[in-house]
Amino acid sequence: MIRVRPFEAESPTSMAVIIAMVTLAASILLFAAPRPLGPVPIPLLPVMTVYFWTVARPSLMPAAAAFFAGLAMDLLTWTPMGFWALGLLAASGAARILRPYVLGADLWRRMAGMAGATAAVAVAGLIAFGAADRPVQATWLQLVQLILTVLTYPVLEAAFFALGRGAGLGRGRA
Amino acid sequence: MIEPGSWRRRTRWTRLTYGLLAVAAIVLLLLDRPAARPAFFDTLRAGSDDLAAPVMSGVSAPLSGIRSLRENLKEHWAVHDQNEALRARLEEMEGWRDLALSLRDTVSAYEAILEVPGVAFVDPVVAWTVAESGGPFQHARLMTVGKDKNVKPGYPVLTDRGLVGRVVSVAERSSRVLLLTDSTSRVPVMTEDGEVRSVLWGDNTNAPKLEFASGSRRMAEGDRIVTSGDAGVFPRGLPIGVAGVTGDELWRVALYSDSEPIDAVWVYPYEPIAPPPPEAVTPVAPPPAEPAADETAADDAAGDEESPGGADAADALPADAAAAEGEADGEAETPVQQAATAGEGQPE
Numbered sequence: 377m378i379r380v381r382p383f384e385a386e387s388p389t390s391m392a393v394i395i396a397m398v399t400l401a402a403s404i405l406l407f408a409a410p411r412p413l414g415p416v417p418i419p420l421l422p423v424m425t426v427y428f429w430t431v432a433r434p435s436l437m438p439a440a441a442a443f444f445a446g447l448a449m450d451l452l453t454w455t456p457m458g459f460w461a462l463g464l465l466a467a468s469g470a471a472r473i474l475r476p477y478v479l480g481a482d483l484w485r486r487m488a489g490m491a492g493a494t495a496a497v498a499v500a501g502l503i504a505f506g507a508a509d510r511p512v513q514a515t516w517l518q519l520v521q522l523i524l525t526v527l528t529y530p531v532l533e534a535a536f537f538a539l540g541r542g543a544g545l546g547r548g549r550a
Numbered sequence: 551m552i553e554p555g556s557w558r559r560r561t562r563w564t565r566l567t568y569g570l571l572a573v574a575a576i577v578l579l580l581l582d583r584p585a586a587r588p589a590f591f592d593t594l595r596a597g598s599d600d601l602a603a604p605v606m607s608g609v610s611a612p613l614s615g616i617r618s619l620r621e622n623l624k625e626h627w628a629v630h631d632q633n634e635a636l637r638a639r640l641e642e643m644e645g646w647r648d649l650a651l652s653l654r655d656t657v658s659a660y661e662a663i664l665e666v667p668g669v670a671f672v673d674p675v676v677a678w679t680v681a682e683s684g685g686p687f688q689h690a691r692l693m694t695v696g697k698d699k700n701v702k703p704g705y706p707v708l709t710d711r712g713l714v715g716r717v718v719s720v721a722e723r724s725s726r727v728l729l730l731t732d733s734t735s736r737v738p739v740m741t742e743d744g745e746v747r748s749v750l751w752g753d754n755t756n757a758p759k760l761e762f763a764s765g766s767r768r769m770a771e772g773d774r775i776v777t778s779g780d781a782g783v784f785p786r787g788l789p790i791g792v793a794g795v796t797g798d799e800l801w802r803v804a805l806y807s808d809s810e811p812i813d814a815v816w817v818y819p820y821e822p823i824a825p826p827p828p829e830a831v832t833p834v835a836p837p838p839a840e841p842a843a844d845e846t847a848a849d850d851a852a853g854d855e856e857s858p859g860g861a862d863a864a865d866a867l868p869a870d871a872a873a874a875e876g877e878a879d880g881e882a883e884t885p886v887q888q889a890a891t892a893g894e895g896q897p898e
Contacts, residue, residue: 405606406609409609409610439568439571448598452602456583458575458576462575462576465571468568503576507579508582508583510584
């Protein structure tokens with residue numbers, strides 16, 4: 377059974393920060409990139425990235441980083457300013473709350489933790505739309521997007537662990 | 551080792567940070583309402599788009615490749631259906647081809663019996679053209695042939711699709727072609743059946759206008775437009791394009807020659823029909839006086855004889871242009887002649 381545990385404390389901090397920030401920036405760009413295939417639901421990559429790094433090591437993904445990453449997403453995706461800032465902040469907060477329950481837990485519990493963070497983002501989205509005076513248009517595409525986010529999280533998690541190990545951040549799993 | 555007090559302080563500080571940032575996000579959302587959005591936000595977004603555009607295009611390139619692949623696959627799957635449709639179309643066209651060949655032979659036979667004179671084309675001159683920038687016209691091209699190949703002003707220039715324009719000036723080894731699309735180009739045209747006559751009026755767009763339409767029926771969408779030969783500007787029957795109404799509710803012609811780049815062209819030597827000298831014209835006695843109603847009818851008939859373009863064309867022609875042309879030629883011209891020659895050699 378693969379169990380997750382945080383990268384070791386002796387990992388080089390500057391490298392860890394760089395990797396966390398680069399993966400976050402890459403996930404934002406991938407998410408915000410024009411989609412030539414039309415309105416295809418894709419997983420919420422930035423939410424997954426924030427959640428992963430917050431669970432793995434909270435010091436790598438402070439709340440301010442999630443907030444400003446969300447603002448960058450708002451600028452790039454032309455959503456109301458503060459929408460994704462609040463969403464990623466919710467993901468980060470949920471990850472901190474759930475961290476004791478998912479750290480070192482099995483796959484299903486980790487996915488359940490991701491589902492909890494995704495639900496927090498959805499709630500934050502509803503609040504944000506209300507604050508921005510925008511009509512809430514929940515569609516099946518958004519529901520599929522949330523489900524896809526939870527289902528594909530293990531893939532991203534494995535990739536990030538491999539990246540962390542390759543960069544000498546520690547074993548990352550036991 | 552972390553002290554219990556320090557841990558509590560850190561937790562409190564973390565909660566405070568989350569709270570402050572959440573409030574900041576909500577304040578931003580309140581500010582970004584559609585009713586009262588600060589212009590600063592749009593400026594910020596536009597700036598971020600400019601910054602991110604190169605990265606975004608790089609990121610989306612693989613996705614574009616996937617889309618191209620998908621479209622190629624779709625086309626691949628549709629090849630069978632397209633093939634079937636093309637086969638059916640070919641069979642239909644073969645029938646039309648046989649009919650056309652049969653009609654061509656019939657028409658040739660009739661022309662031979664009636665001794666109808668054809669257009670006196672001699673061998674065309676083949677030339678390359680290049681776009682002209684900075685000449686007197688907005689839509690003109692330069693050709694690589696001139697007086698050395700006996701090219702003269704007025705010669706029609708065609709591609710394999712249709713008429714392009716006419717030669718307006720000739721040098722020793724080059725000449726200038728005024729395109730049909732130029733705002734100074736006026737060409738007398740008609741529908742292929744010859745029932746509607748008009749003037750093709752260049753206006754610097756890709757589809758010139760049809761002005762002064764008159765005839766025994768109305769112009770229809772899809773009518774094929776050819777030169778009418780009126781005014782001797784061009785020989786009769788050179789293919790030009792297809793008539794249609796555009797968004798500005800004007801009749802325009804989609805030029806055949808516009809469907810491909812104008813590179814290699816043919817210049818057709820053509821001498822317009824020369825009018826007889828003035829002394830050779832036999833004076834016609836004035837008609838006897840008749841009642842007013844009959845006079846009107848007679849005038850109409852006389853007008854129709856003189857002008858294929860009809861009275862509408864004369865009425866619509868700018869007075870100064872008509873006067874200027876009349877003075878220059880020293881003799882009366884039909885409205886179509888006037889319209890065809892108006893503005894020639896006068897760049898905008």
